[in-house]
Amino acid sequence: MPGYDEISRCNRCGFCQSVCPTYLHSRDETQVARGRIYLTRLLLEGKYDFTLDAEVSGKVDDCLLCGACTVNCPSSVKTDEIMVSARRDFAANRGLTLFQKLVYRGLLSHSERLERASLLMRIYERTGARNVLYGKILGRALDRLAYYDSFLPRGMSRPARAQLEPVMAPSGSPRLRVGYFLGCASNVFWSQTALTAISYLIHRGVEVHLPPTGCCGEPHRTCGDEAEVRRLAGLNSTLIFRDGFDLIATDCSTCAQALAHYDEFVGADSREAERIRPLLGKVVDLNTLVVEHLGLDADNLRPISHSAATYHDSCHAVRGLGVSEAPRRILGAIPGLELREMDGADSCCGGAGSYGFTHPSMSGRIAAAKAENIAKTGASLVATSCPACALQLGAGLRRAGQAQAVAHPVELLARSAAISMFRQTPEMAQGQDPEMEP
Numbered sequence: 001m002p003g004y005d006e007i008s009r010c011n012r013c014g015f016c017q018s019v020c021p022t023y024l025h026s027r028d029e030t031q032v033a034r035g036r037i038y039l040t041r042l043l044l045e046g047k048y049d050f051t052l053d054a055e056v057s058g059k060v061d062d063c064l065l066c067g068a069c070t071v072n073c074p075s076s077v078k079t080d081e082i083m084v085s086a087r088r089d090f091a092a093n094r095g096l097t098l099f100q101k102l103v104y105r106g107l108l109s110h111s112e113r114l115e116r117a118s119l120l121m122r123i124y125e126r127t128g129a130r131n132v133l134y135g136k137i138l139g140r141a142l143d144r145l146a147y148y149d150s151f152l153p154r155g156m157s158r159p160a161r162a163q164l165e166p167v168m169a170p171s172g173s174p175r176l177r178v179g180y181f182l183g184c185a186s187n188v189f190w191s192q193t194a195l196t197a198i199s200y201l202i203h204r205g206v207e208v209h210l211p212p213t214g215c216c217g218e219p220h221r222t223c224g225d226e227a228e229v230r231r232l233a234g235l236n237s238t239l240i241f242r243d244g245f246d247l248i249a250t251d252c253s254t255c256a257q258a259l260a261h262y263d264e265f266v267g268a269d270s271r272e273a274e275r276i277r278p279l280l281g282k283v284v285d286l287n288t289l290v291v292e293h294l295g296l297d298a299d300n301l302r303p304i305s306h307s308a309a310t311y312h313d314s315c316h317a318v319r320g321l322g323v324s325e326a327p328r329r330i331l332g333a334i335p336g337l338e339l340r341e342m343d344g345a346d347s348c349c350g351g352a353g354s355y356g357f358t359h360p361s362m363s364g365r366i367a368a369a370k371a372e373n374i375a376k377t378g379a380s381l382v383a384t385s386c387p388a389c390a391l392q393l394g395a396g397l398r399r400a401g402q403a404q405a406v407a408h409p410v411e412l413l414a415r416s417a418a419i420s421m422f423r424q425t426p427e428m429a430q431g432q433d434p435e436m437e438p
């Protein structure tokens, strides 16, 4: 259970109400940091039995862990950490939920299973089963199924790892050696982005290493599965935190934030933590790698097929890593592309890992509001630096009937630089743009 000291720093001022997405979409005091902290305090004081009280534990599970309350809190109360700590106690006392067992332990913990499952998704996509299912058989009867289907990117290609080599060298001597951490969602759902980003890095003289890492462990951390967090972090850290890499980069801001805290993930007092702590400063998100370590090479950029873009700040990028300027600088460097800020650009999209699956009602409302804000900018493109946000944004746009494309800023930069791809998927060879369409 979270420390009483941290909980008692909440002075109940209510400033968190103005920024908490779940409160703004429910106006329910139990759905805001102040209320959640109060409930957690009651648990700590033994006034609720959290092993029995599903309603109270549900309020803790309803938190997006977006961190917006903390940056707006006069006492800087770390509500997200308090919630994770409470979930750890729930998991220890009640065990994991069926969803967490099946999806986190069953799929994400084993990358090869997730890759195999993605084959079924691609078959579903390519055979037109979606149209048959929704158009002719089920019609509108199964709205819930249609909701989940909206998350599946259109035109998925094979997992990125299957199309890449363990070491990819540029022509000539490399200017940097980078360990690339390929996250689960990037590998399977946003493979186009990973392929394009890696191609771009090689084009810019980077030697890219792709160690056989697995899930970063962040999904397991958020549900309190401490043993699995430690196991995954231990496995990954031996592969990615190696001397010899100048930097450790990833196209997923969630993975980047997790890696940057791997000393805590493997156990703060462990020998492994001691080994990797000096290397944690090498972790960068892809935008930062490009802007601060490679430069934008603006003279060699040309217009892309969009004239206006907006940018969605993922919670892990903007509040976790403090990254907000680098992606905007990338978008601003593309000739002919106007960056139009949306209202609430740094407000959580409601994706929050698997939140869209476990909390469809709240997540759907947040996604709809985000889609509306995107529409108001008039941009034809929305960029973001997190594949989980990309899935959520794509789903929200699809359900709203909007046609904006979703892409990573570096993916757009690569297109503007007109680089040749390291690998071409069949869709790219045919001139299609599969993952860019919502």
Ligand code: SF4
Pocket: 009, 010, 011, 012, 013, 014, 015, 016, 017, 033, 034, 037, 069, 072, 073, 074, 075, 076, 077, 079
């Ligand atoms: S803003 Fe901070 S101190 Fe104020 S009620 Fe919210 S969590 Fe408590």
Ligand code: SF4
Pocket: 019, 020, 021, 022, 023, 031, 032, 033, 036, 062, 063, 064, 065, 066, 067, 068, 069, 070, 079, 080
């Ligand atoms: S972390 Fe986000 S969802 Fe959770 S209480 Fe804070 S602002 Fe609300």
